[in-house]
Amino acid sequence: MKHFCLVICILFYAHNSFGKNSYFPQELSNLQFGMSCHSVSTQRHMSSFEKEMNFRVSAIDSAPDSVEIAKITYxxxxxxxxxxxxxSIQYQPDVNVEQIAVDLFGVKGEEEMWILESAQPxxxxxxxxxxxxxxxxxxxLVITAAVPSTGEWYEHQKIESEEVFSEMFEKGKNISVLCPKH
Incomplete structure (x- = not known):
């Protein structure tokens, strides 16, 4: 019985510590970084999609599932x-967004931001x-991941080659379907 309880405790700890997939507040806990735009759009109340600077697509969630949240930009x-x-989660003016972040991620260190441990690659x-x-x-509250083939990934990898960015921007110019259904 002792061994059974020990195994359960270890599994619970491992699941909660190392298998964390969601870094979002409870209202967004069904999201994961790397999900396709189409997958996210079927779960959330997203309005118009907009191509920004030929390297990303943004969308606004104008009906968030919380009275504390004014809007969410994906x-x-x-x-x-x-x-x-x-x-980017914009909270109502009377909400203490710093406390929400501390509740989610703990106290930040010397950095101006939280650098989060991740089970993601x-x-x-x-x-x-x-x-x-x-x-x-x-x-x-802004939460971001260096997902491959995104501007954030290039920045995180310290890839500052004009050629790499030019290639991404050129490909982005030719994208006409925003948030395609796959």
């Missing part, structure tokens, strides 16, 4: 299945911002 890579690689980072000249009523 960012997808432009190539292949257009994978989800970043989510890519790095995951998160940060909050409450002042931004571009975002009205900024009170945001």
């Amino acid at each position: 960012y997808f890579g432009i190539l292949e299945d257009q994978p989800l690689y970043s989510v 890519y790095a995951i980072r998160a940060w909050v911002f409450t002042e931004n000249p571009v975002v009205e009523n900024a009170n945001n």
Whole structure:
């Protein structure tokens, strides 16, 4: 019986510590980085899709499942299945977004952001911002992953080659179907 309890405890710990797939608040726990744009759009209330600077697709969730959340912006890579690689959650002005982040990720270290351990094959980072000249009523939690073939991946890999970016932008110019159904 002792061994059985020990095995259960180890499995529970391993599942919760090493198998973490969701880095999102409870309202978005069904999301995973790398999901195709189409998969995300079937689960969420996404409005118009927009191609930004020929390297990503963005979409707004205008009906989030929480009264604390004002809106959610999803960012997808432009190539292949257009994978989800970043989510910006704008909370209502009276919500303490820093506390939400601490509850999700723990206290951050010396960095301005959280560098998260991941069971995924890519790095995951998160940060909050409450002042931004571009975002009205900024009170945001941003969670991003360096999913391959996205701008975030190139940045994380420190690939700064003009040739690599030019190739991605050229391919992005030719994309006309945003969030294709596969």
